[in-house]
Amino acid sequence: MDEALQRAQRLMAQWDEELRRELPEGAEIFDAHTHLGTDIDGMVGNYDDLERGMAKYGISRCFVFCLDEPDRHPAFRAGNDRTLAFAERSGGTLIPFVRLDLSEDPIAEAVRCLDRGARGIKLHPRAQKFLLNDERLAPVFELAAERKVPILIHGGRGLPPIADDLARSVDRFPDAQLIVAHAGIADLAALADRLGGKAGVFFDTSVWSPLDLLGLYRLVGPEQVVYASDYPYGQQPASLLIALRTARLAQLDEQQVRDVLAGNANRIADGEAAREPSAPKGVDIFQQPMALARIHQYLSMATPLLWTRQQDNIGVLGLALNACNDRANGHRGELEQIRELLTTAREMWRAMPEEGDDRDRMQHARATFRLIHLADIVAVTTSA
Structure with a gap:
């Protein structure tokens, strides 16, 4: 548990740096x-x-x-x-x-x-x-x-x-x-x-x-x-x-x-008048590499399990990790980022206490979800 938590903390620090690079x-x-x-x-x-x-x-x-x-x-x-x-x-x-x-x-x-x-x-x-x-x-x-x-x-x-x-x-x-x-x-x-x-x-x-x-x-x-x-x-x-x-x-x-x-x-x-909105942006059709679409699907299944503090008895993280093995889509860097996040998340999830202080269990589940959430953001926002 301590080793997985330390690895999760190191990953969060890496993603803090990634955020700083992406901020204007x-x-x-x-x-x-x-x-x-x-x-x-x-x-x-x-x-x-x-x-x-x-x-x-x-x-x-x-x-x-x-x-x-x-x-x-x-x-x-x-x-x-x-x-x-x-x-x-x-x-x-x-x-x-x-x-x-x-x-x-x-x-x-x-x-x-x-x-x-x-x-x-x-x-x-x-x-x-x-x-x-x-x-x-x-x-x-x-x-x-x-x-x-x-x-x-x-x-x-x-x-x-x-x-x-x-x-x-x-x-x-x-x-x-x-x-x-x-x-x-x-x-x-x-x-x-x-x-x-x-x-x-x-x-x-x-x-x-x-x-x-x-x-x-x-x-x-x-x-x-x-x-x-x-x-x-x-x-x-x-x-x-x-x-x-x-x-x-x-x-x-x-x-x-x-x-x-x-x-x-x-x-x-500051109490200033709101600006008149301009036209919406974005696209009506969302395109995504197939491997990343599969990962997003499995991580969407994982989210309610973690929120209700259940174990991954279905094995959805394993399915998402297996989808990271796809070598045909040209997004190896993003898949490796996702793999690292999900490998640590799986270790954290397996170590989640079944009983004990409810606040501790909540904090453990939330720390695990933070990793999964980052992986899902990468999966969805990586362009085809």
């Missing part, structure tokens, strides 16, 4: 989606860890909010107070959002926190169990428009179609800027159809599949995309690599890449 020279980075606190699912976002990560990866500022905290009642008040304290401690690098529960006096809590320095609102319909046609949303959007603060709303897994109802709120309150988290994958095509081309509506990049970001870029203009990690769920260097490589594969130019990394979010944070 002198690029600013703004992370539009981070959490601090403790979630009821066991995930922990630690202030010192986030601060170290920002320094290590050159991240200038972040939007930050609390998790679905054990002490979330009443009204996320305790978590919001901690967020405000973290923001003050950061000296301006962390920009606090107030998290709301629509069932617990959300307007009073929003006003309380906005008056104390919060600069945005976080909504999570899956965690807080509300739909986007909920009449209690209108006063929240109205307040955001009045105070000129953005709303960041969960748009990832676990939701029914949300585009029509969300678009109605945007149309009713056009002065309320909106960030749809996780590239809006819950309803991506419909969200892009209803909200694409609207200045002041953004989608963040915090997803695990590169295909989702490639799908996003072909549907909305680059002015509507903001880089985000979803820390502590999303981790570096994969979070930045997936955003960078998909943006370039979608044929964004250098300035557009820089705007995704920081420029668009800076305008939100």
Whole structure:
């Protein structure tokens, strides 16, 4: 176990260097989606860890909010107070959002926190169990428009179609800027159809599949995309690599890449008017070398197993490793990178404890997933 962990740490250091080579020279980075606190699912976002990560990866500022905290009642008040304290401690690098529960006096809590320095609102319909046609949303959007603060709303897994109802709120309150988290994958095509081309509506990049970001870029203009990690769920260097490589594969130019990394979010944070979106980029047809397509398929099968902390009894990593033996596609360098990542991931996975402290098991599974995620990013973003 220790040997595999040390090898994994060395690999992460190598990929940190790869990330530095791929970042535009002198690029600013703004992370539009981070959490601090403790979630009821066991995930922990630690202030010192986030601060170290920002320094290590050159991240200038972040939007930050609390998790679905054990002490979330009443009204996320305790978590919001901690967020405000973290923001003050950061000296301006962390920009606090107030998290709301629509069932617990959300307007009073929003006003309380906005008056104390919060600069945005976080909504999570899956965690807080509300739909986007909920009449209690209108006063929240109205307040955001009045105070000129953005709303960041969960748009990832676990939701029914949300585009029509969300678009109605945007149309009713056009002065309320909106960030749809996780590239809006819950309803991506419909969200892009209803909200694409609207200045002041953004989608963040915090997803695990590169295909989702490639799908996003072909549907909305680059002015509507903001880089985000979803820390502590999303981790570096994969979070930045997936955003960078998909943006370039979608044929964004250098300035557009820089705007995704920081420029668009800076305008939100600084209260500047949103730019009118340009035409989407990207391609409708995705081409991929066959060996890398097979690897991506098997790694997609591995992901839910790791998330639920199961062993690889199916043998999907072995299948992905065998696919690395393909010598006919002209991508030997990338296949060797993938092989190295997956060989270490398999050792880590086999050593994952079956019992014991649940937090230790979660951290072990996440360390293993980081390797697999990097391998999948390479597999998907290597051009045919």
